[in-house]
């Protein structure tokens with residue numbers, strides 16, 4: 001159950017993405033998975049490299065399209081544990097449409113957003129997660145747009161599992177990923193992952209000072225949707241921990257009729273040799 005491979009990540013020293021990689025590896029091992037049980041699908045950006053750094057099936061997709069690929073994989077092989085991962089630009093700009101619909105579709109996938117509030121790979125431009133007034137090369141006088149709230153977005157789209165953490169809290173993050181993998185439905189986990197090279201505002205110290213850890217609130221009821229929304233608003237979307245979980249809603253796989261548990265490759269296609277040859281001819 002060793003999800004480490006020999007590839008050395010080429011993230012900048014100190015990048016938050018290292019901890020997310022480690023947390024995925026630990027969580028997958030902790031829930032008893034083998035590398036051949038897991039597929040990691042990523043989009044484009046510094047975060048996109050993660051699919052090559054974990055000893056499991058890896059698919060480095062195109063920009064904003066990690067979720068369609070992940071859903072296709074899950075449709076074809078229900079036995080696979082599918083983890084999609086990508087940056088805030090990937091998921092909340094070009095991939096926003098896919099994010100919203102994947103959440104409301106509630107397929108059994110874990111989606112981890114590596115949220116550094118900037119475009120790192122292209123050397124530091126404002127992203128949909130950058131705060132109002134945030135100065136970058138693309139907004140030299142400060143961003144004139146408010147930052148999008150991933151938690152409010154996920155709740156509004158009908159998510160059945162909403163969590164948030166910061167990459168410096170690897171213990172909490174590992175536990176949340178474990179819970180996300182076990183959740184029967186779509187798990188949305190937003191992770192503050194500081195870009196130490198280009199984002200000098202949202203640093204490890206900044207998060208330490210500003211996040212509100214719900215793990216410290218014993219009485220917090222994670223099944224209460226109204227309470228979750230209130231907590232998100234009260235904390236300015238800086239609440240961390242498992243914020244909301246609905247274990248009553250059925251997953252996509254459970255409600256689609258004719259969706260068989262076995263992978264497509266193991267199903268009896270119930271065609272005669274002649275029918276099969278005709279089918280193959282049609283696709284030539």
Ligand code: SF4
Pocket residue numbers: 010011012014015016017046047116120121194195196197198
């Ligand atoms: Fe990480 Fe930023 Fe470096 Fe990209 S540019 S690897 S996000 S620190």
